[in-house]
Amino acid sequence: MTTALFSHPDCLQHQTPSGHPEQVARLEYITEALSVAAFDALDRQDAPVCTDDDILLCHPQSHLDAIIAAEPTAGTRALDGDTHMSPGSTRAAQRAVGGCLAAVDTVLAGKTMNAFVACRPPGHHAEQSTPMGFCLFGTAAIAARHAMERHGLDRVAIVDFDVHHGNGTQALLWNEPRALFFSSHQNPLWPGTGMAEETGGHNNIYNLPLPPHSDGRLMRATYDAEVWPAIERFKPQLIIVSAGFDAHMADPLAQLNWSTEDFIWLTQKICDLADEHCDGRVVSTLEGGYDLTALAASVAAHVSVLMERGA
Numbered sequence: 369m370t371t372a373l374f375s376h377p378d379c380l381q382h383q384t385p386s387g388h389p390e391q392v393a394r395l396e397y398i399t400e401a402l403s404v405a406a407f408d409a410l411d412r413q414d415a416p417v418c419t420d421d422d423i424l425l426c427h428p429q430s431h432l433d434a435i436i437a438a439e440p441t442a443g444t445r446a447l448d449g450d451t452h453m454s455p456g457s458t459r460a461a462q463r464a465v466g467g468c469l470a471a472v473d474t475v476l477a478g479k480t481m482n483a484f485v486a487c488r489p490p491g492h493h494a495e496q497s498t499p500m501g502f503c504l505f506g507t508a509a510i511a512a513r514h515a516m517e518r519h520g521l522d523r524v525a526i527v528d529f530d531v532h533h534g535n536g537t538q539a540l541l542w543n544e545p546r547a548l549f550f551s552s553h554q555n556p557l558w559p560g561t562g563m564a565e566e567t568g569g570h571n572n573i574y575n576l577p578l579p580p581h582s583d584g585r586l587m588r589a590t591y592d593a594e595v596w597p598a599i600e601r602f603k604p605q606l607i608i609v610s611a612g613f614d615a616h617m618a619d620p621l622a623q624l625n626w627s628t629e630d631f632i633w634l635t636q637k638i639c640d641l642a643d644e645h646c647d648g649r650v651v652s653t654l655e656g657g658y659d660l661t662a663l664a665a666s667v668a669a670h671v672s673v674l675m676e677r678g679a
């Protein structure tokens with residue numbers, strides 16, 4: 369057993385305007401970082417294109433139709449102030465979803481213990497009918513629904529440590545008692561949601577707002593107090609990670625001061641709980657992270673832990 373890595377060159381075709389933080393170079397830096405000998409043991413697989421039915425696990429047909437119709441034939445088109453499409457964006461997002469679903473299939477089949485999905489655009493801000501925050505489809509939520517609807521799982525935990533609130537995942541899983549969703553995020557910060565009082569239709573949502581300029585010590589104390597005990601009680605059959613690395617101290621979009629070591633700690637703790645409750649099954653999918661060097665180093669550290677634990 370090892371760690372599966374799902375990616376695809378189509379995810380480089382999704383272009384954003386010059387100067388946009390969610391840029392092609394993010395995936396190029398990650399790919400480069402994962403190309404050194406330390407990662408030779410990764411089980412590298414092409415992220416497949418998802419089906420329309422996969423998207424419809426969380427979104428209405430009208431949203432899928434709107435995304436397809438919005439894709440420009442040249443240049444870029446703004447869906448809102450942050451979210452853009454180019455020729456190939458739909459396909460890239462379909463690879464991101466498809467890669468995440470294939471990662472779930474691989475891990476649940478026992479082919480690898482865990483998996484990382486290195487695709488873009490990210491997904492955790494996309495709501496039912498609203499693309500936003502660089503995201504078109506709710507990748508992590510769709511993967512959770514896929515595990516529940518098609519693999520029959522009753523308990524899926526999703527841990528979102530991106531520095532922004534996972535408002536899309538929250539919206540898509542609000543009334544889903546089989547999913548326990550945790551989002552830690554800087555507050556105040558865009559999109560402004562994610563207060564602790566937002567607890568979902570079944571007390572299945574945990575929001576953990578963290579103040580600007582706080583560091584990994586507060587993050588660790590918060591996860592120790594609120595996240596790990598809730599996961600212990602829930603006994604998940606699979607843990608999905610919305611792995612955003614924009615809480616890193618070097619990130620230009622936010623003001624948390626986490627280090628690469630903090631991402632290692634988080635990954636180790638998640639793997640500990642997965643070992644205890646679900647044979648180590650973890651599927652991690654890339655969300656944010658906008659300082660290219662810090663992103664590449666953090667992803668490499670995250671994947672290294674997955675490989676150690678998946679060996």
Ligand SMILES: [Zn+2]
Binds near residue numbers: 612614655656657
């Ligand atoms: Zn983010």
